[in-house]
Amino acid sequence: MIRSLGFVAALILLNSAWAFPGPNFLPLSEDQHELLVTILNWLLALCLVCEVNTELSRWAEDKWIWKDDKSVWNWGNEVAVITGGSKGIGAMVVKTLVSYGIRVAVLDVEPLSDVFLSEESNSINFYKCDITSRVQVHEAGEAIRSDFGSPSILVNNAGIGNANTILESSPEGLRTIFEVNLLSHWNTVQEFLPDMIAKKKGHIMSVASLAAFFGLAGMTDYSCTKAGLIAFHEGLTQELKHRYSCPQIKTTIVYPNWTRTRLIRAIEKGIRGPVMDPKDVAEAMAKQIISAKGGQVILGPNIAASIRALPTWLQEFIRDRMAHIVTVKATTAVA
The missing domain is CATH 3.40.50.720 (NAD(P)-binding Rossmann-like Domain)
Structure with a gap:
């Protein structure tokens, strides 16, 4: 999960960088830039959907208990x-x-x-x-x-x-x-x-x-x-x-x-x-x-x-x- 969240964060940062590039950030045409941003946004959305799906599955497998009380185990x-x-x-x-x-x-x-x-x-x-x-x-x-x-x-x-x-x-x-x-x-x-x-x-x-x-x-x-x-x-x-x-x-x-x-x-x-x-x-x-x-x-x-x-x-x-x-x-x- 940590790696997935880190990947999401990296995508967000890269998306911001591509959406607002500085001088000479990438030698791309306007059409190429738009395509990259579109692909990145879809990857970001897919990553978030996968993460939500994983968490819902874990929640369901644990009988819909959101937070386990580990204190009962000695x-x-x-x-x-x-x-x-x-x-x-x-x-x-x-x-x-x-x-x-x-x-x-x-x-x-x-x-x-x-x-x-x-x-x-x-x-x-x-x-x-x-x-x-x-x-x-x-x-x-x-x-x-x-x-x-x-x-x-x-x-x-x-x-x-x-x-x-x-x-x-x-x-x-x-x-x-x-x-x-x-x-x-x-x-x-x-x-x-x-x-x-x-x-x-x-x-x-x-x-x-x-x-x-x-x-x-x-x-x-x-x-x-x-x-x-x-x-x-x-x-x-x-x-x-x-x-x-x-x-x-x-x-x-x-x-x-x-x-x-x-x-x-x-x-x-x-x-x-x-x-x-x-x-x-x-x-x-x-x-x-x-x-x-x-x-x-x-x-x-x-x-x-x-x-x-x-x-x-x-x-x-x-x-x-x-x-x-x-x-x-x-x-x-x-x-």
């Missing part, structure tokens, strides 16, 4: 629940939140990895939990409230992926990926949201993917689960505003680009372009939480979110360019 007293927090992106999110003094409860089927330092252990509790089981999530929730108190932050990070075509996908594999990547969000939100509503404070973050914006050959099931998270995020946001009168509870959806985790190990050679480091994804997620703002976090080309607004031929061209990435058959991998 990071040393906050408790965060992170699914899939033992390894990969989730582990980096845990470490980053702990650095702010937040206590973290990790829900995972795998034990904590060795990336955690001994001094971090006092702020982290591990709960072995299959998040696809409503019973196990409830049992973990009871244990967390007993150990830490009611969580105010929920990061639904856990995710798995397959590298299979539609014809190669098994019923068991489909059921598992939908339960982990999408249906588990109902389990965790049903468990932890009521306390947030009672306190009118909380932040629920869903980790999707840029794959949510377009289906890719060889990973249709994964794209479907991440596209479903868009609807989940939007529906949750609407219900908080219009069913529970709690716009104060923040909702965020994160769209990482390809990230170097176990999820892409089998297909990484086919990826063209940069691959993100889990630490960079985690820092962006933590920054959103610490800023106490809701909305979208797109970690990649912003055009990805608008791909369906493009002409059909251009959409298909983009998908065709990515059809080579997933050409192997791989078993389920964890993010």
Whole structure:
């Protein structure tokens, strides 16, 4: 935003200079001068429209709350629940939140990895939990409230992926990926949201993917689960505003680009372009939480979110360019 405003200011100054040029300011004819001024005015108007549009979008994403009350957040007293927090992106999110003094409860089927330092252990509790089981999530929730108190932050990070075509996908594999990547969000939100509503404070973050914006050959099931998270995020946001009168509870959806985790190990050679480091994804997620703002976090080309607004031929061209990435058959991998 600062750069945009600076650009606007520069345009205004240049416009003034061209509108009232001093001697020998520019060796232009009168017609050329008028054309330059016209172009500059249109650029200035376009820049202002874009800036207004950006601010309106941010306002809408934050549930039309103009000014957030950050004073309600005391990071040393906050408790965060992170699914899939033992390894990969989730582990980096845990470490980053702990650095702010937040206590973290990790829900995972795998034990904590060795990336955690001994001094971090006092702020982290591990709960072995299959998040696809409503019973196990409830049992973990009871244990967390007993150990830490009611969580105010929920990061639904856990995710798995397959590298299979539609014809190669098994019923068991489909059921598992939908339960982990999408249906588990109902389990965790049903468990932890009521306390947030009672306190009118909380932040629920869903980790999707840029794959949510377009289906890719060889990973249709994964794209479907991440596209479903868009609807989940939007529906949750609407219900908080219009069913529970709690716009104060923040909702965020994160769209990482390809990230170097176990999820892409089998297909990484086919990826063209940069691959993100889990630490960079985690820092962006933590920054959103610490800023106490809701909305979208797109970690990649912003055009990805608008791909369906493009002409059909251009959409298909983009998908065709990515059809080579997933050409192997791989078993389920964890993010």
